[in-house]
Amino acid sequence: MDKEIHIRNLVYKYISNQCDGHEQDELLRHLQTPAGKWVFDEVMTSEAGKIFTKSEEIEPAVSNRLLGRLKQSMVAEEALHEQPLPFYRKRSFIQIAVATLLLLAVLAIYWFTA
Missing domain, CATH: 1.20.5 (Single alpha-helices involved in coiled-coils or other helix-helix interfaces)
Incomplete structure (x- = not known):
């Protein structure tokens, strides 16, 4: 349960742009595990309404970083499946x-x- 709370806190810090490089790497390692994916899905499901209904916009630096990380993970995943x-x-x-x-x-x- 403590690990779940730790991952949840890392996700919140990442979304709010308060993660340092070490914490981002740790979060990405956790997201490669079933438990980490489950926690991430739970956070995004529970917080999606709060995040996206705020009147203020997400900072471009944060959205660009999130988009960049998603693209990197997609490219890495595709590379794993395309190896001959x-x-x-x-x-x-x-x-x-x-x-x-x-x-x-x-x-x-x-x-x-x-």
Whole structure:
């Protein structure tokens, strides 16, 4: 529960532009865990009305920083999914290896029974 409160406080500090670099990095590490994502969703759900119905606008520096972090995380996530598979994990290699092993097994059986 203390970790949840800590993450929640980091989210509030980040939204209000009071986080230093170390706290931002810590928050981003927490957001990569299921618990951190859950806390972030809870905060955003509960505070979205308060944040976006205020008469004052969000400072451009804050909105640009938030947008930049979101873009960075999206690019990083896409890069993880676009990495090519090594040749030995591709379907065609596995099919060729299985076919070769079956052919060798059939030849071995034929050789020893003949």
